[in-house]
Amino acid sequence: MLQGTALMCTRLFPEVEIMCAPRRAYSRLSAEPHAVSVLDACYRPAIVGVTIGTAASISSTSHVSIGLVASVTACWMFLVAIQVAAAWVTMPSASQRALGTARAMDLLFSGHAPWSLWLLGAAVWALALPISARDTRWLFASMIVPLVWNATIVFAFFRSALQLPRDAAVRRTIAHQVISVGSGLAIFGAAVAIWPRIVGAFAR
């Protein structure tokens, strides 16, 4: 009974299905008949943006308001734009794949849930723990979970949804992660002035 309910949930929600069994989910989802417009394809990136805005507002202020969440979402939307750019660059051209661009984008963003859940988890972490117990090293270390999980999902997307050969899927997954995660790290590095810190670490 319980197993049946769980199965129904995963079948109803692509995000859950993809997180549980990425390759099988992408095979099934990409085989289904569909029609995805550009507007439809914007839905999931928009939800990612809203999730970033909501989670960042909660973790940094312990509250939400229309103005606050709208501001934070607008500011951090560039992270979603990087994801879109990474997908755009690493996906084979339209003539080389069976799926349309909007449908492919929609499927790829269906696999963003590990990162979104991590952000929402970080917000709970910031709310629940007293200041003295907030050791950010553990929080940042936990990023390895969505990092690996998402890379697995991206690989499954290239392999099963776009039906690329294994080697090509690996190459494109690496390229996707380098662009998306690498850009994020580069921006974060610039924001924290990483270079003087590296110089300092080597000078010790």
Next chain:
Amino acid sequence: MRRVRLALAALWLTGLVLGSISERSIATSRSVPSTSSGKIYDGFQVLSADLHVHSFPGDGALPPWALASEARRRGLDIIALTNHNQMLSWTLTNWFASRSQGVLLLPGEEVTTPKFHMGAVGVQRTVGWDRSARTVAAAVHAAGGVAIAAHPDNEAARAIDGAFADIDGVESAHPVRHVNDKSSRELDASVARALAEHPGIAQIGSSDFHYLAPIGLCRTYIFARDMTIRSVLEAIHAGRTVACDGRGRTYGDPHLALAVGEACRAAATAKPNLHGQLNRIAVLCAWLGAFGLTLAGPRRAIE
């Protein structure tokens, strides 16, 4: 399934609306840490400030205008935007207004060098980072600002040693005090070093706000002639400040500390997290809404 998503979106939006109502009611009922603005002591206006705040674009989560709103909510009169080695957020602020919602925003940067960090508050341009503490302090003064030793640990204090006389302030109250005893002891030792070298150095309390702890957790009470950038910088330069940590302890001139002791304790005891039933419900609704929307995306083929 479309109904489920609509319900989740409505839940999320309800959270935002309730949060906005809660924000307004807090602003009118003053259930946030009491601000000292308006209080006069010995002819000086007592202002509550957070002089070490990171913002977007940088490694802070909030843009300047949202920070101003948050500062007001947390009972602060002044915040300084101090991103690492850049002042982009100040440029962004200038596009809007330097004085936002009654909160005075100060330009600044956290000069991040290999050995120490130094707050440069009130500067009009960035300062090079590959220099000694004395040279950085001189450059900060030349740029029209005041220099504040930021969260000086043992290593930073060693690097600044001999230059504290050229520095205007030292962060005596910083969230590292709440992390562990070792960090707190290091900070105490560095402040003692600074005071030995420069007895009149301004004691500063800052939250070093980024994204995971509230703004104004530690704060500075500034005894300024009025609420202008010039007067605030003059007060810091003259050492008319009291640092206040998140446990309600004050650091600085005992007479001045006495004047703001109660306000500091009130700020420390006011819960930054989820104060108010309405705010709690708002956060819960928004979080659950976002959580649900993350997991319940549309299945195009079925619909």
